[in-house]
Amino acid sequence: MRPRPFRVIRVSRDARDVATMTLEPFDGHAADAFAPGQFNMLYAFGVGEVPISISGNPHESDRLVHTIRRVGLVTKALCGVQRGEAVGVRGPFGRGWPAPREMEHRDVVVVSGGIGLAPLRPVLYELLANRRQYGRVSLLYGTRTPEDILYRKELERWRGRFDVDVEVTVDRGDAGWRGHVGVVTTLIHRVPFDPATAIAMVCGPAVMMRFAATELIQTGLEAERIYISMERNMHCGIGLCGHCQYGPWFICKDGPVMRYDQIQARLDRREV
């Protein structure tokens, strides 16, 4: 499967080491439809390819949006691309978050940490676009410092709505910060949801996801209604190369979103 060339039409710097790029196909046809939580393999020509979650609106088929954190050579190259330049795209791949029909009439709790907000943003677009179909919607977002907050304007806009609870916390505040200070898991008991039926989606660093899932279970939410997004070294994207094997699963094909009850025992195993 060869990468399809896309043109970079917009780049924004969301934080010190994070950039969001908007892409449109060179060939003028629509981008492939994606489900929230899926990822693409992005190819920085001449440098390499990396899996990056899609962070745009699933209802906008003419473009792709990816938020990338600079952690290695390829992501450094991708964060440095300019408007008009080309990026290769393969995908979308993998299993995403629960489908809208699975969330209908239920309370939805979205727990995100750091760059983990990016794969969850498409879910929020869906929830807010069809708000009446769902119960209470809560977004809990934790990050390191106020400077690291992603999608700040969007968060402020969502926070201004009366039909969604948005809580943002930082591990370290600064003099100008008036919001919460503390880890994101401390926000879980501050938002209303019915643990008997709610669905929770969690994305962030592995340790944070484990703590968040534990906290959610303590509220009475069953592990089978908690979904987490796994991060592994995806390569082929279709479960052939084995780079992202995780026990009996290939994260690129069977994940990245997985049900917590199915993966919990393996997450606690040190050898995996």
Next chain:
Amino acid sequence: MKTIETFLSEHPFFQGLDPAYIDLLAGCAANVRFDAGGHIFREGDESKAFYAIRQGKVAVEIFVPGSGPIVIQTLEAGEVLGWSWLVPPHRKQFDARALEVTVALKFDAACLRTKCEEDPKLGYELLKRFTQILGQRLQATRLQLLDVYNVSR
């Protein structure tokens, strides 16, 4: 008009507590209000009270010479502020400052300690509740120390 007993029984920290104990605790409690920016207590102060927050937001801070106050945690309605009243040396470990207008129930430490000594069942009940909170805060602090969002470590 709501009584202190009503506020107490509505506050999550006291949920499920024997109504007789609610009445007993109400005898040590008073309604207090803090303006935004006002200090509730400072590090090193004698721990004369703890607070059940009803409204508002409180920052728990540590003062770092040269850097000023650093917020390590924020607390809101439904949470409790202060645990050092319970165990010697009864000294506040951090500063606490209201970030916005804050309304709370203030519990007199000496009064509470006397009641706990007289009725060990009440003392044990409160100890269990405070220990649970201390455990949660210790876990949260450990997670904070891990600095999980810092990929450049």
